[in-house]
Amino acid sequence: MDKVSSFLTSLIPSNLNASLDIVSGPQQLFVLLGGLFVFLYGMSVGKTRALISLLAIYIAFSLTTVFPYFNQVIDMLPPTIEPHMLQIILFLTLYIAIFIILNNTSLHSRLSSAEISFWQVLAISVLQIGLLGSVLASYVPVKESEKLLGNLKPFFATSQALFFWAVGSLAILPFLKRTKKRAKLA
Secondary structure (H helix, E strand, O other): OOOHHHHHHOOOOOOOHHHHHHHHHHHHHHHHHHHHHHHHHHHHHHHHHHHHHHHHHHHHHHHHHHHOOHHHHHOOOOOOOHHHHHHEEEEEEEEHHHHHHHOOHHHHOOOOOOOOHHHHHHHHHHHHHHHHHHHHHOOOOHHHHHHHHHHHHHHHHHHHHHHHHHHHHHHHHOOOOOOOOOOOOO
């Protein structure tokens, strides 16, 4: 049992405790506004588009990772454009294109047939935004991500964070079951 707990402890970044200090002091307002954004985003997008967006993130990340012409494109661009910016632009372009394509296919109607609860939509939205943020942060060099994210870096800009966001997004899918409509009392 000690081996299991030590393994699980090793999975958590050592600087996570320092990162949890973000919820104190003036940064508390930023965290609350971020939570409000996720809530409003989830309610406006809905389950179907959130699931399609999750799928589009996975596909765009995979295609960006295996894009074979990256070095040739970098050579054609002016030296002022940094390689990580090209990766971000490529990822976002693919993400938007794939989202539009999937949203206009029969997949949209298949996903929209099931109703799920408010909390499930909120969980999907959190995981989707977390995965998207972690993928984008994975392209940014370490020094820049430390400056941009500060205490949030362990939650988004590490390989462990990317892995957990990706696995978490997949792990929630089996729990998205239809909610039963309450029978109307006559």
